[in-house]
Amino acid sequence: MSIKTKLSAIIFGLVLLILGLNLMLNLYAARNNLLTESKNNMKTTAMQIAVSVEQSNYSSNYVQQQMAYNLRLAAILAAEELDPDISNVKNAQLKLLADKLGVSNISLLVQTEDDIIVAKSSDPAELGMSTKGMGFWYVAFLELFAGQKVSVQQGQTLDNFWSGPFEYSTSNPEYIEKWGYYRDPSRNYIIDPYIRSTAVSDYVRIMEPEEIVRRSKEVNPGLLEITGMNPKTFGSETMQPDGTDSVNHKLRNRPIRFGTYIFGNPAEDKTAMMTALRKEAPVTIDTSALGKRVLKSFIPIAQPGNDDYVISVVMDYSVISSVINEELVSDITTSVLLLVVFFICSYALSGIVTRPIKDILRKVDDVAKGNFESPLNVTSGDELGQLASRINVMADHLYQHTNQLGRTLEENRAVKEHLESVINGTSDAIHTVDMEGRITSTNKAFEKLYGWNADDAAIKPPYLVPATVQRQEDLRLKELKEGAVLPPVETLRMKRDGSLVEVSVSTSMIRDEEGRPQAFVHVSRDMTERNRIEELLRRSEKLTTVGQLAAGVAHEIRNPLTTLRGFLQLQKEKGVLIPLHIDLMLSELDRINLIVSEFLILAKPQAVHFQEKDVRHILNDVISLLDSQAHLFGIEFEAQLSVQPARVHCEENQLKQVFINIVKNAIEAMPAGGTITVLQRIEGNSVIIVISDQGEGIPEEMLPKLGEPFFTNKETGTGLGLMVSQRIIQAHKGSMEIRSEYGCGAEITIILPVA
Numbered sequence: 001m002s003i004k005t006k007l008s009a010i011i012f013g014l015v016l017l018i019l020g021l022n023l024m025l026n027l028y029a030a031r032n033n034l035l036t037e038s039k040n041n042m043k044t045t046a047m048q049i050a051v052s053v054e055q056s057n058y059s060s061n062y063v064q065q066q067m068a069y070n071l072r073l074a075a076i077l078a079a080e081e082l083d084p085d086i087s088n089v090k091n092a093q094l095k096l097l098a099d100k101l102g103v104s105n106i107s108l109l110v111q112t113e114d115d116i117i118v119a120k121s122s123d124p125a126e127l128g129m130s131t132k133g134m135g136f137w138y139v140a141f142l143e144l145f146a147g148q149k150v151s152v153q154q155g156q157t158l159d160n161f162w163s164g165p166f167e168y169s170t171s172n173p174e175y176i177e178k179w180g181y182y183r184d185p186s187r188n189y190i191i192d193p194y195i196r197s198t199a200v201s202d203y204v205r206i207m208e209p210e211e212i213v214r215r216s217k218e219v220n221p222g223l224l225e226i227t228g229m230n231p232k233t234f235g236s237e238t239m240q241p242d243g244t245d246s247v248n249h250k251l252r253n254r255p256i257r258f259g260t261y262i263f264g265n266p267a268e269d270k271t272a273m274m275t276a277l278r279k280e281a282p283v284t285i286d287t288s289a290l291g292k293r294v295l296k297s298f299i300p301i302a303q304p305g306n307d308d309y310v311i312s313v314v315m316d317y318s319v320i321s322s323v324i325n326e327e328l329v330s331d332i333t334t335s336v337l338l339l340v341v342f343f344i345c346s347y348a349l350s351g352i353v354t355r356p357i358k359d360i361l362r363k364v365d366d367v368a369k370g371n372f373e374s375p376l377n378v379t380s381g382d383e384l385g386q387l388a389s390r391i392n393v394m395a396d397h398l399y400q401h402t403n404q405l406g407r408t409l410e411e412n413r414a415v416k417e418h419l420e421s422v423i424n425g426t427s428d429a430i431h432t433v434d435m436e437g438r439i440t441s442t443n444k445a446f447e448k449l450y451g452w453n454a455d456d457a458a459i460k461p462p463y464l465v466p467a468t469v470q471r472q473e474d475l476r477l478k479e480l481k482e483g484a485v486l487p488p489v490e491t492l493r494m495k496r497d498g499s500l501v502e503v504s505v506s507t508s509m510i511r512d513e514e515g516r517p518q519a520f521v522h523v524s525r526d527m528t529e530r531n532r533i534e535e536l537l538r539r540s541e542k543l544t545t546v547g548q549l550a551a552g553v554a555h556e557i558r559n560p561l562t563t564l565r566g567f568l569q570l571q572k573e574k575g576v577l578i579p580l581h582i583d584l585m586l587s588e589l590d591r592i593n594l595i596v597s598e599f600l601i602l603a604k605p606q607a608v609h610f611q612e613k614d615v616r617h618i619l620n621d622v623i624s625l626l627d628s629q630a631h632l633f634g635i636e637f638e639a640q641l642s643v644q645p646a647r648v649h650c651e652e653n654q655l656k657q658v659f660i661n662i663v664k665n666a667i668e669a670m671p672a673g674g675t676i677t678v679l680q681r682i683e684g685n686s687v688i689i690v691i692s693d694q695g696e697g698i699p700e701e702m703l704p705k706l707g708e709p710f711f712t713n714k715e716t717g718t719g720l721g722l723m724v725s726q727r728i729i730q731a732h733k734g735s736m737e738i739r740s741e742y743g744c745g746a747e748i749t750i751i752l753p754v755a
Helices: 003-081 091-101 136-145 198-207 210-219 266-279 318-368 383-425 444-450 454-459 467-481 528-574 579-603 615-632 652-668 700-705 720-731
Strands: 105-111 116-121 156-158 161-163 176-179 190-196 223-229 256-259 283-289 292-301 309-316 429-434 439-442 489-494 500-511 517-526 611-614 635-640 647-650 674-683 686-692 735-740 746-753
Touching: 003 091, 003 156, 003 161, 003 176, 003 190, 003 210, 003 223, 003 283, 003 292, 003 309, 003 318, 091 105, 091 116, 105 136, 116 136, 136 161, 136 190, 210 223, 223 292, 266 283, 266 292, 266 309, 292 318, 309 318, 429 444, 444 500, 444 517, 467 489, 467 500, 467 517, 500 528, 528 579, 611 615, 611 652, 615 635, 615 647, 615 652, 615 674, 615 686, 647 652, 647 746, 652 674, 652 686, 652 720, 652 746, 720 735
Parallel strands: 635 674
Antiparallel strands: 105 116, 105 190, 156 161, 176 190, 223 256, 223 309, 283 292, 292 309, 429 439, 429 517, 489 500, 500 517, 611 647, 674 686, 686 746, 735 746
């Protein structure tokens, strides 16, 4: 396909796209405008009906007010002729009195223990009727019997009188009645005159907005249905699909207040109705009913002093669809005409534009083949002329850069060979692992150490990390991904033959330009030989220590043994037992026993059971234990412990042994009294305990020798106590440091890891 044809096709396609988008936008705007107009029309219709209902309510209230005055007057006239005690009133008397006063019937209501019932009536159907389930009617009756002013908002309230609103009769549901209830304190009953006639029922029906609903549907044929809904009972379990309700059938509680309910879906309509009431704004839904696509709008109507209700307006969607279809036909016709014109113009224009483009394409082909000479001949200053000039400049730059890239490629090849020789020549095993755990490259030292190479790893991934250290390796890789820089770690790795090797592994992260992890570089160093040498050194040090201990024990025990031998020879020569000599010999034997016991504690492995304990409690126990002894020397404890718990993994008795040893040394260092300070705090992941005294301190030249066996500045000491304490702290993965300035006391700092 030629450039001319392609350009024509591109222009035609762009125009087609623009026209298509314009058509879609027009249809979208038309649809939205029609929907908005329809919603506004439905809202306007609903508000007109609401105004009509409100006006009808005003008229109805006025009529009911006048009827209430008449019923009160009738009740007062009836009271003048009736006995205050209901037992003296007969139903026949009420019938005659109703005819005389011009009301339909008169009933008398009395209060029982848990109800208010009709005790006497001119209408036999009313006798015995309970009022307990009548809602606000029952509340009004209770307040009348209590001598209170009726507080019910519905109906009309006068002195000692209340008249209920128009409502269907309970005893004769075919009629809509008007009741009045009167009671003065001298009577034990309520007088209820009421009017029952077809005139009242006809008046109530005339006041309903059915006529304006009918006229609204005539003016706008698209309106299918207008319905007034009662939110309190609409959608109840007893409501039928057509809106009727066998339970809620009164004027005050029927689900459909006015209009019809043919295009309804009770569950869907109730949800939309409650949403409109909650938002206090119209809610419109696009749905289907009776096989038609319809728009339903639910408009909440607020009535001050009365219950709110909702007007539902249903519109046939075909009204909107017909307008949209007309708009669509008109737009498509216009678009087709425009496309024909644009196609003819674009084809003629493409011939003019493509001539210089062909020259540019020939030059680009030459550049693609490596021919950077013979520049384009620029004859115009328009965009194509500028493009030709830039192509000439580009060709020149490409010529220069191609030469430079050739030189750079040669240099990179030399650097790459040098790096590969360095990596393969190093004694450390190096391998690279991608984010899926696949080995992507290795050096010769890796192949020698582990027995794997990159080709083998591509076929069968090696299992380098034993299960015993897999968790440690996963944690290190996770920290590296999060940006941490980790030092080398001594661990175990598995060779190809399944044997384990001790290595020091240093791992680093390779990231792309945006900082995303790409791979891990592992550098392994075989630590087997070094660990063997270190183990030999440790054994040598142990033998040296054992020799020192043996020499110390021999020296310490020789002195008391010499004393014992001298006393025994003296007593053998004299042939008598000297009590003073016996006490001295027992003392020397005790000293020998003390030296041997502490030596055994130091040398014998201890069965240790570590538990999680609070250091604060251990320190308090030690202070309580030694407090009495300290007071004998005039010494006080000053403890400053952290507020938050300081829990560590420890063997409680061993830590107590360390603290008791240190505190006893502090007590012995202060024969003239003073204060021993015990500080405890938490820093990061460490619990720090600092014990200081106000004794004479330790000379500087003695500090390096502290902790050596049998080195002590006490007359009766062995020097093993501090060595045992240091070993206990080391077993708890902690550290102990002694600071002292001669004449200014001593300070011992113990650091333990937090549990």
